[in-house]
Amino acid sequence: MPIQYYIYLALALFSIGIIGVLVRRNAIIVFMCIELMLNAVNLLLVAFSKMHHGVAYATDKASTVGIDGQLFVFFIMVVAAAEVSVGLAIIVMLYRNTHSVDVNFLNRLKN
Amino acid sequence: MNITHILFWFLSALALVSAMMVVVSKNPIHSILWLILVFFAISGHYILLNAQFLAIVNLIVYAGAIMVLFLFVVMLMNLNKETEQQKNVWMKLTGVIAGGCFLVSTCNVIFNAQSVSRELAGKTALMKEGSIGLIGTLGKALFSNYVIPFEISSVLFLSAMVGAVVIGKKD
């Protein structure tokens, strides 16, 4: 597939994630939108990885060019998992203190 | 229009629609379920790109572990759709416009900007072939070139675990 298609798809998913973050006030939804954005990026990384691999693959079937991109995705997933565990803990804490998961309540941190 | 193309378009449409539903759904539970669907669609893309390992990991980690965690939290808090206060219309509109601007400008860059479009002209992603997405190949790279980041990520997990426990602890 032309690489542009993947780029447009990833951008669209990413933008939807952004819009979700901007529009929703529920911290959990916001959080999910962030995950969505991460996944859009992951998809793009894999696509680029395969794009680079395709060039080398034409001459050498055993080439490992482009493997870095996929490993990056792997690490992003690792980090995302860690991030989600901490983030959800924070949200639970927020809920316990304010009985709400409204991100706008976070402005109380200001004072 | 072979099967790959059909699958590509189908999965893309599925991902986009599901992603929109994530944002639009009033009920957080529905959002989570839609998001799981997005992840499935993305995993499908990975399979199409012959990144089998990532497809599986994506399903296990994201759709399995993380989204279950979300579900747990939501259910734990017993959030109903009435409890979420909505932003006012203008704020929503601004958010949509801002996101739209982002989408338009970035797509415009891909489509129109000379430096970028020249770079990308004629490039394709290799579908269904290539061995880099296989567990064996990835594993070799992971335990040779990327062994230090891999080990460090275990420390990251440990600290995240400790952090989550400390934050979530009742005091």
Next chain:
Amino acid sequence: MSKLVYLVPLFPLIGFLINGLGRKSLSKSLIGIIGSGAILASFVVSLVLFFDVKAHGGSVVSYFNFIDVESFKIAFAFQVDQLSSLFLLIITGIGFLIHLYSTSYMHEEEPQHFGRYFAYLNLFVFSMLLLVLGANYVIMFIGWEGVGLCSYLLIGYWFKNENYNYAAKKAFVMNRIGDLGFLLAVFWIITRLGTTNYADVFANAAHLSKFDATVITTLLFVGAMGKSAQIPLYTWLPDAMAGPTPVSALIHAATMVTAGIYMIARSNALYSLAPFTQHLVAIIGLATALFAATIAIKQNDIKKVLAYSTVSQLGYMFLGLGVGAYTGAVFHVMTHAFFKALLFLGAGSVIHAMHHEQDIRMMGGLKKKLPITHITFLLGCLAIAGIPPFSGFFSKDEILAAAYAESPIYWGVGVVTAGLTAFYMFRLYATTFLGQFRGTHEQEHHLHESPSAMTIPLVVLAILSVLGGMVGVPEILGGHHELHHFLSPILTTEHEHHIEHNVEFGLMAASVILAALAIAFAIGRYSKKPELNDANGFGKVLANKWYIDELYDAIVVRPLNAIATFLKNIIEKSGIDGIVNGVGKLVNYSSRQLRLLQSGLVGNYILIMVLGIVVFILIWFYDTTILRMIGKIF
């Protein structure tokens, strides 16, 4: 012998340090002894040096390099030669007498002020000695500034009186104007000749272009104008009367005002190369002489009369310098030092007796009460009036003769001035010492002759005033003019003209007759019926010093004040302050507004971030397009 020269300024410096640092603990008599003793010691050394120079000629003694930059060196060196050794004698000799006099005159002061006074006095003498001894213009400049500082300190000695402080400031500022000229001249010399040593400068003076020589000498003359009180910078000297009377005597006779004469006499090799400057010097000197003499006629303050007479006599000296009669000028410095110190100290004695009354209209008939003061003062008046065989006659006559040789007009004005001098001095004498006492009863009761510490200097100075002229008796009167021969190695004589003996006799007779007539008129006019009313008509103009102070006030001080006020009130307040406060207010206001952006609402932050990313992407990829669009808009 001349190795000892460092002792000459060292003694006053030590005296200054002891008196200045110990002024709170030393007793008054000790302070007086230290102060006077220091000057006496340097006088003794000066005498030794003088005779050494007389026998063996001068020399330059270098101590260390004061400034040492690559090839440019300025040595801290003293030059002992005929000119400087003569000045040393004048400064230390008369300075000592004035110190001695001061111990009695200032006796009513508190010990610490007494100590301060003597410390300043010693520092003054020290600075003057440095000025005279320096072997280059830079050392001279150190002394030059030193006397300026000391005059400021001493004129403002009674600093509790605001007017005296103004007078002190005026003296300082006027001197600064002149100092700038001097400084520029020194820089000019350095750029053209690369040295400031007198010997090198004068040896290479012939290499200077005519323009350079003229500029250097003119700038030096500007310095002399300030220090020696010539038009237009003379107004500080009469105001300097705010200081104690011995200080006036010191400023007018021994130190300070003679510095300008000394400097020009020292630089005579340069001046001889610049005829234009010589004419300028002569004309300024003559104008000052006449101008100050007219003012002196109508002054009623005993010290003011003497002050203007000093300005006038200094004009004479500059006339002498201008017409090339350097010896005559130096001669007149010497004789003037004698009789002007005498007159000032005499005036101090009168003021002392009158309990600080200085208005001559309140005096009169002091002849009997103050016999010694009266006699010595009379001798001083005769000397300044140029009556033979008193000292003033010889020196003044020498200058007048040289002026005649240059131009009869110079001579004419000079003689008129001499007549005026005789007139106002005897007006002063007659009003003060003759006639009836016009002061209060109490003052009359306390009238008394001054103590011996004051009268002894008067007597010594009177003897010097009478006999001082003998060192320069011209040949036509059967003398040898020893001073002329003594100074001839230093001062160029090529510009001195020689006139016929019978003409010279005629000139002498004319000036003496005119002076005698003026004296007779003044005594006849003022001894019985002194003018007690305020002057009116033209006399009022003279009494108000031709309104020169008011003129300076109008053309210099007020515009400056107006500019300063404008800058202070308009530029400073609304301009500078406005900008400074405006920046502060802008920052304050903008931060107050920007603070609202920190709403704490995460959504807002992200929104702004996203918009920022959008803008960034557009700029990054479409910079040329955007620039073109902006170009189209503007």
